[in-house]
Amino acid sequence: MRERLLEIESVTMKFGGVTAIDALSFAIARGEIYGLIGPNGAGKTTIFNIITGNYRPTSGRVLFRGEDISGIKASEAVHRGIARTFQNIRLFKSMSVLENILIGLHEQTKYSYIEAILRLPRYFSYEKMMREKAMEILEEFAIAGFAHSNASALSYGNQRKVEIARALATNPTLLMLDEPAAGMNPIETEELSRIIRKIKEDYDLTILLIEHDMKFVNAICDRVTVLDYGEKIFDGSPADAVVDEKVISAYLGEFRNA
Amino acid sequence: MDLSTFLQQLVNGASLGSMYALIAIGYTMVYGVLRLINFAHGDIMMVGAFLTYFAVSFKFPFEAAVALAIFGSIVVGILTDKIAYKPLRNAPKISLLITAIGISFFLENLFNVLFGGVPRAFSAPEYLSKVMHFNGIYMPVTVVIIPIMTVIILASLLWILYRTKYGMAIRALAFDIPTVKLMGINADSIISIVFALGSALAAIGGIFYAVSYPSIDPLMGIIVGLKAFAAAVLGGIGSVTGAVLGGFILGFTEIFVVALFPELGGYKDAFAFFFLILVLLFRPTGIMGEDLERSRF
Numbered sequence: 001m002r003e004r005l006l007e008i009e010s011v012t013m014k015f016g017g018v019t020a021i022d023a024l025s026f027a028i029a030r031g032e033i034y035g036l037i038g039p040n041g042a043g044k045t046t047i048f049n050i051i052t053g054n055y056r057p058t059s060g061r062v063l064f065r066g067e068d069i070s071g072i073k074a075s076e077a078v079h080r081g082i083a084r085t086f087q088n089i090r091l092f093k094s095m096s097v098l099e100n101i102l103i104g105l106h107e108q109t110k111y112s113y114i115e116a117i118l119r120l121p122r123y124f125s126y127e128k129m130m131r132e133k134a135m136e137i138l139e140e141f142a143i144a145g146f147a148h149s150n151a152s153a154l155s156y157g158n159q160r161k162v163e164i165a166r167a168l169a170t171n172p173t174l175l176m177l178d179e180p181a182a183g184m185n186p187i188e189t190e191e192l193s194r195i196i197r198k199i200k201e202d203y204d205l206t207i208l209l210i211e212h213d214m215k216f217v218n219a220i221c222d223r224v225t226v227l228d229y230g231e232k233i234f235d236g237s238p239a240d241a242v243v244d245e246k247v248i249s250a251y252l253g254e255f256r257n258a
Numbered sequence: 259m260d261l262s263t264f265l266q267q268l269v270n271g272a273s274l275g276s277m278y279a280l281i282a283i284g285y286t287m288v289y290g291v292l293r294l295i296n297f298a299h300g301d302i303m304m305v306g307a308f309l310t311y312f313a314v315s316f317k318f319p320f321e322a323a324v325a326l327a328i329f330g331s332i333v334v335g336i337l338t339d340k341i342a343y344k345p346l347r348n349a350p351k352i353s354l355l356i357t358a359i360g361i362s363f364f365l366e367n368l369f370n371v372l373f374g375g376v377p378r379a380f381s382a383p384e385y386l387s388k389v390m391h392f393n394g395i396y397m398p399v400t401v402v403i404i405p406i407m408t409v410i411i412l413a414s415l416l417w418i419l420y421r422t423k424y425g426m427a428i429r430a431l432a433f434d435i436p437t438v439k440l441m442g443i444n445a446d447s448i449i450s451i452v453f454a455l456g457s458a459l460a461a462i463g464g465i466f467y468a469v470s471y472p473s474i475d476p477l478m479g480i481i482v483g484l485k486a487f488a489a490a491v492l493g494g495i496g497s498v499t500g501a502v503l504g505g506f507i508l509g510f511t512e513i514f515v516v517a518l519f520p521e522l523g524g525y526k527d528a529f530a531f532f533f534l535i536l537v538l539l540f541r542p543t544g545i546m547g548e549d550l551e552r553s554r555f
Contacts (some may be wrong), residue, residue: 052440078442090437092430102423103430107442109423113451116422123422130423170442 004066005206006174007049011060013046013230020046022230023060028174032146033200033207035217035238039250044210045087046230048178051079051208052084064174079107081173085163086181087210089200093152097143097162100151101134104169108133137165140202141195157188162196168199175199178210181216189213193220214242224248259517262395265514267517268510273470276408280463281486282493282501283415284456290432290496291452294354295418298338298361299460300483302477306331306461307468308369311380320383328461328502334365335449344446369476376476377475382467404466411462413501415455419498424451433498485530494547503545508533 006028013021028034036044038039051062056071063069064080072080078254092100102109103194107131111123136143141161146154149161160180168174180196181189193216200207211217217224226234226241228250234241241247281303288296308328313323342361345525346354388399419425427448430438439445467482468474489508493500507529516523536542 054436074436074439075442075444078440084440086437090434092433094433095426095429099426099429103426103438103441103443106423106427111423113424116418116424127421166441224349 002031002051004028005030005032005064006052006208007061007063008047009061009063011047011050011057013043013050013055013063014058015075020230021057023051024227024230025060026225026232026235028206028208030173030206031200031204032222033196033209033220034225036208036210036222036227037212037214037224041229042227044227045178047227048084048176048210051077051176052082057117078170078172081171083167083170083172083174084176085160085167087178087182089156089159089163090227091151091159091162091166093150095151096148097138097151098131098134098147100162100166101137101169102130105130105134108171128185131239134169137151137169140168140199141165157184157192160184160192164195164199168203172205174206174208177207179210179212181211181213189216192216196220199232214238218242261394263517266395266397268514269397269401269405271510271513272405272506273466273509274513275506276404277463277466277470277505278481278486278489279502279505279509280408280411280459280466281483282490282505283412284460285487285490285499286493286498286501287428287452287456289490291428291435291449292343292354293351294343294358295495296456297355297358297483297486297487299367299456300479300486301362301365302335302457302460302479303464303467303472303482304329304479305334305365306368306457306464307380307474308373308417308476310465310468311378311474314381315391320386324465327465328458331457331461331464332454335453335460339449339453344449366476366480373476375476377473377515380472382469382472386469395532398467398470400466404470407462407466415459415498418455425449428452429448481527485527488534491544492533494514494544497546500544502544517549 001068004027008024008026010023010025012019012022012023024047036047038044046055050057053076054071055072057102061068061070064082064116069080086196092103109126111126117125135144135147138147141164143158143161143165145160151159154162164177164180181192184192196207199205209221221238223236224234224238224241225232233246233250236245274301281300284299284302285296286378288294293427304326308364309327310323314320314327318326342357345355386400386403390397390399390402419428427438427443428451431445431448435445464479467478485508486505489504490501491504493502512526512529515529516526518554
């Protein structure tokens, strides 16, 4: 196995009496596209929240590049190279698309209060550089034409792209996408998987994603972990997942009966 | 009212409105990011005026005294946030509000105990005490300088809010704090910037006030602060442009009602609150605060 970027070591998460995650372990190698799948309420988003520091696990550890990051601050997780998007889109809606990306670039915009107030050359050179970088990222998602539109004016599919672009702007090593294809039509989903593969190569990313659309998962993920009621029931390739007995009964069975 | 009186009152209104606007911005910005009516904000204006007074009495040149006072007020503003409000970030909003009222009483009484409640004469430098005279109009230079300075300050503020990464972060913070943190931004340091900007403007407003009505006392921030708060609500709390608009509307109304109906002069302090009641009754979101869901910078 290649270098392990992220390791989840027997992580348990309890909310009061409810066990949302039960002794879960899995590891993601650098450069992988890794899928986290499972029925609603299986604990997928909880894992995301643990990795990005929103929750401290009840027990177990999260290792990133071999370092324990369990329970770190959200902003610290970003500084270490972890970025995420949300299931429900959380853009700064009254700001322009470009400004949304610029906020993602905030920590790389290295001028001080003084330089900003006195408008020293560093302020101008960084502002210019960051705007160019933001446009470059938007180009990658083919939404540069919307740079000056209000984020809320974009279609649902494009808002998702802006959110991924904004996460990408924070310069991550690990990009975590919570249901990136939710609410997209098949053509948009197709385009999205193409973009995800491209940014993975262009920006040398490792990607962890939560998704319900099995076709999408099959098309893009190298490996998957299937969760049910906070427990891991499968680990392996997506092609094997869809024929696994346990997975079928726990998850895909839902669709058969439906 | 003849033209010259009208012009004179117009300038007076702009000058008074400037002070309300400068102070109202602090209310509106803090509300924008923390959803807190910072009732201690009016007292920061008093702190600004007092610090100027003391710096001048220690023989600092007036300009240096002003700079020191603005810096001191920024420190006080940031400290109130760090000490009093920050521990309550996840507490119910009502706890924050009560704390703000407590901080307000604390500052007023602290200055009362330390320096006494007797109003002190505030002496502005000579060039600010001059009265201009043309075509039968008499105007103190301050009423001209104050609105001009205010416009410059407001332009700088808008520039910070819209053209720098700090302003961008402030506007984003007003919309969604957890997501801002997920951009790697330290939300608390951005909140400190909000308090710093608000306090600096309040101190400037306080100094303008002290120069125009040359007397200061520890309770001077109460009524002016409440009126500026009314202005912020009138303009739409959370909106910077709204606060400016509300401040000027209030300033002009106060001056012109008294000029047109001198017999109402004794009620001039009541207009702000009359407006406040009307806004709360008929348009609780104020002039600019149309959509409660949006960030309002």
